[in-house]
Amino acid sequence: MKKILLIEDVEDTVELVEKVLTARGYDFLHAPDAESGLQLALECLPDLILLDLGLPDHDGQTLAGWIQAEQSLLSIPLIAFTAWPEETARQMVSSYGFKGYIGKPIINVNAFSESVASFLK
Secondary structure, eight states: OOEEEEEOOOHHHHHHHHHHHHHTTOEEEEESSHHHHHHHHHHHOOSEEEEESOOSSSOHHHHHHHHHTOGGGTTSOEEEEEOSOHHHHHHHHHHHTOSEEEESSOOOHHHHHHHHHHHTO
8 A cells, every 4th residue: 555645734635635545545644744744754654745835844845855865765756735826836846856746725636636646656
């Protein structure tokens, strides 16, 4: 079973993502902030990390740098999960080493789960 770590502080979003991913057979992990997200990533070595760019303790760009500095996490796809405008999200992807992005809010759960699956291939 593939493990997906969501680093996100908005509880409604967390609940929706958990429902969608667990219904599709993924093992769901969650951290509400950057520091606990890094710790959980190091402990559990997920198959994919969905990273909100606006976290309460540190921004997502900072956490992306921390994750990429960890040798054990380098092969894990890091995906920006953001409500920022599409152009800004694309710039973040190229500037901070993300493998891609998924926009919020989740409007179509099937499209969301297909996007997640595409990053796991």
